[in-house]
Amino acid sequence: MKSGFVAILGRPNVGKSTLINSIVNHNVSIVTDKSQTTRNNIIGIYNASDVQIVFLDTPGIHKPKQQLGKEMNNMAYSAAHDVDVAILVVDASKPFGAGDQFIIEHLDIHNTPLVIVFNKIDLARLNETEELKKTYREIFPKAIFIDTVAKEKFNVDELIKTVVSLLPEGPAYYPSEIVTDKDEIFQIKEIIREKILKSLREEVPHSIAIYMEHIDWDSKPIEIIASIIVEKDSQKGIVIGAGGKRIREIGSYARKDIERLLGKHVYLELKVKVDEDWRNEPKSLKSYGYKYEK
Ligand SMILES: Nc1nc2c(ncn2[C@@H]2O[C@H](COP(=O)(O)OP(=O)(O)O)[C@@H](O)[C@H]2O)c(=O)[nH]1
Ligand SMILES: [Mg+2]
Numbered sequence: 001m002k003s004g005f006v007a008i009l010g011r012p013n014v015g016k017s018t019l020i021n022s023i024v025n026h027n028v029s030i031v032t033d034k035s036q037t038t039r040n041n042i043i044g045i046y047n048a049s050d051v052q053i054v055f056l057d058t059p060g061i062h063k064p065k066q067q068l069g070k071e072m073n074n075m076a077y078s079a080a081h082d083v084d085v086a087i088l089v090v091d092a093s094k095p096f097g098a099g100d101q102f103i104i105e106h107l108d109i110h111n112t113p114l115v116i117v118f119n120k121i122d123l124a125r126l127n128e129t130e131e132l133k134k135t136y137r138e139i140f141p142k143a144i145f146i147d148t149v150a151k152e153k154f155n156v157d158e159l160i161k162t163v164v165s166l167l168p169e170g171p172a173y174y175p176s177e178i179v180t181d182k183d184e185i186f187q188i189k190e191i192i193r194e195k196i197l198k199s200l201r202e203e204v205p206h207s208i209a210i211y212m213e214h215i216d217w218d219s220k221p222i223e224i225i226a227s228i229i230v231e232k233d234s235q236k237g238i239v240i241g242a243g244g245k246r247i248r249e250i251g252s253y254a255r256k257d258i259e260r261l262l263g264k265h266v267y268l269e270l271k272v273k274v275d276e277d278w279r280n281e282p283k284s285l286k287s288y289g290y291k292y293e294k
Contacts, residue, residue, distance in 0.1 A: 002168070003052040003171060008057050011090070012060025013033075019087075021044070028179055037194075038060065040059070061076050062102070067279060088143075090132070092120050092123070115143065146158060188226070188258050192228070192250070192254045196239065207231040207235055209275075210288070211229055213227055236274055251270045
């Protein structure tokens with residue numbers, strides 16, 4: 001059989017998580033319209049007869065302002081090592097810019113079979129995409145180019161076929177019924193974070209982390225108490241909303257998705273806590289699950 005590891009790399013917000021979800025037909029990685037939604041490397045496993053591909057979704061590579069950003073970049077850089085194929089996702093509707101240059105300078109993918117995915121071609125003008133491709137062709141003469149609309153699964157089959165053709169013969173690394181490496185607690189925290197990101201405007205979302213206070217699997221309904229961590233008192237008010245309206249809404253949407261994930265009824269309680277400047281605090285980064293460790 002053919003098998004191997006494939007890293008999905010690129011700038012924030014180009015559609016990496018949408019792409020991995022489309023490939024494995026499962027929401028393994030949260031998607032929002034905010035940049036830097038994904039903060040950890042997340043595995044999504046594609047199984048077919050005689051094929052297993054372990055895809056790694058990664059945080060978007062960007063010029064970091066905080067320690068959190070550095071940890072996120074490190075996770076992405078580490079994913080690029082020792083993979084059989086690298087997929088670089090670019091937004092086909094945006095011209096080549098400093099952010100693209102930053103990735104090319106920092107990412108060591110010149111010796112790995114490379115597929116460059118031009119995503120969001122539904123938003124792109126043909127001549128602009130051609131220009132973008134010319135630039136990438138000069139930098140990566142041997143890369144394979146594929147156009148996609150990850151959101152609509154357009155050309156995703158073609159991408160899978162291409163990846164398979166680049167994979168070596170190998171064993172199945174995971175049992176075929178597993179789609180992700182992340183446990184349920186991680187997925188629950190991500191669902192809560194996704195609902196917050198979707199409910200808030202820019203700035204505040206980047207200041208948020210989720211901490212699991214308590215989970216009782218044996219109680220009926222399953223009892224979950226989680227804290228939403230913010231950086232400032234003013235953000236606490238924004239998350240709670242007037243009369244607690246926003247946090248009730250976040251909790252209600254999150255509970256529905258968590259119940260779908262677990263297939264059981266859930267009681268969800270959300271608290272809001274301030275942890276000043278946690279994005280620069282190594283101890284906090286570790287306790288919220290964002291410390292990159294080899
Ligand atoms: N129009 C369009 N939007 C897309 C496409 N793929 C992803 N998106 C949207 O782009 C945004 C960022 O997607 P996400 O997967 O979170 O990007 P990531 O940060 O690279 O993981 C979301 O709002 C997606 O719905 C696409 O092919 N076309
Ligand atoms: Mg993502």
